[in-house]
Amino acid sequence: MELYQSTIHELQDKIKEGKTTATAITKSVLQRIDAVEEKVHSYIRVMKDEALSAAAEADKEIKKGNIKPLSGISIALKDIVCTKGIATTCGSHILHNFVPPYDASVVEKLRAAGAIFVGKTNMDEFAMGSSTETSYFGPTRNPWDLERIPGGSSGGSAAAVAADECVASIGSDTGGSIRQPAALCGIVGMKPTYGRVSRFGLIAFASSLDQIGPFTKDVEDCAIMMNVLAGYDRRESTSVNIDVPDYRQFAGRDIKGWKIGIPKEYFVEGIDPEVKAAIEASIKTMEKCGAQSVEISLPHTQYCLAVYYIIAPAEASSNLARYDGVKYGFRAPASELLDMYKKTRMQGFGAEVKRRIMIGTYALSAGYYDAYYKKASQVRALIKKDFEEAFKKCDVILTPTTPTPAFKIGEKTDNPLQMYLSDIFTISTNLAGIPGISLPCGFTKSGLPVGVQFLAGHFQEGKLIQVASAYERKAQIEKRRPKL
């Protein structure tokens, strides 16, 4: 097996035993990027020189015996987290030349843990999309089938892990943007509880929903990443100051006697039959693990998408007001100020971003606030209550991550509502602020990955690691690699 194919824990063992170096790992990953990036297009920017010099530094530390949790590990960052001195574009023309003067908290934490950053990954513009097709820098392709989308919005981060162009990566999830691409690319992706990981330095899309999380090749790596990412940050007022457990200790524990909630509302029409079969097999696997499946109800499920498409655009329309061509990024020439704002935003934003700014502006405009934003916020409270009731009856909830496997590039670009429906099983998690994980549960006949999602109560990421790790061991999903 090549170094670039390895997991974090495998590489860490090799580093500790002196069998490899940070430089060797970094070179292996960079060579892999050279070999497949043209086909996949996971990255907006590959940080070759920075990575090699960071690896050389890391090797000096390793030689001194100073080995950290991510020493020498190649990590890719979604181009929505600010990196000091390295352009951060958010997949948009309007930020194509923006160079942040500071690092996001997660970047600081990863660097302090020894991570080597190999690049900034492609994404839907401002994280608005489910396919990575709205990026100003062109689409990313699914490593399992280059004619298909990798999911989104963190499609570049997911594809990079699936194509072995990095060992693990960082994404952000506002309505499924980590879990949906993780499922469609056949890897592990976690959206932590709202407030568990600092959003300082994360370019804002919908502030009450956004959360940063990891993409990894297995569940143990997910726990290792969460150990680094989680925790309070005084610079982020919604980050929550409660203890962070050692997530790694949850991996490998059994789940005998656990109750696995199966929400009946998630098994209605519209699910691809092969996805449905894979999820039904997952439920059987849970029973083989000694857990018991119980039917539960999340009665407001059918309203989640409508709530989301008020709340997320409303918050986005406000957050994106800052892109006015004055302080940073692109500016269109104009002789009057108002004209400059309008032309800058017209030329700087793509169609999907404009569409969402328009919905949000309309929903918040005079006379419509009660009918839309207030109404959506009330239904959001009902959705959160559904989960509180459900978790009285079960330890975790099991659902499909997506209704279908990866769809074709261009298939849904002309129909925004159809595109939005691909997030139908992931959105409720963000509305309720609870954590969720997606991991591989099989393949379709044509070889596309399928993902199963587990959800738990607030700050119960440990439970998710425990159940996902038990599933991963028992299910023994065939370890395939995309042919590239």
Place this chain on the structure above:
Amino acid sequence: MKLTAQEVEYVAHLARLEITPQEKEKFTAQLNDILLYIDKLNELDTKGVEPMSHAIGVTNAFRADKVAASIGTEKTLANAPDGRGEFFRVPKVIE
């Protein structure tokens, strides 16, 4: 139709977006589709339900009002499309 083309134009103005006649036509159709879908929410009686604005019960997070290091003018202006001295430069605002 919930939203006319004129209203779409007005919303674009509020959002400080210039839109082309083609975009206006396309957005009018697409936004109407989306708003029609969102109407689903009116099936629910939400009288007396407290609107939820945050997932976790966060209250104001205060810290001591102490002066700390900031990034400074030079770095702040480094990304400006048009900066001069200590200022961002924009087209003339005052008549």
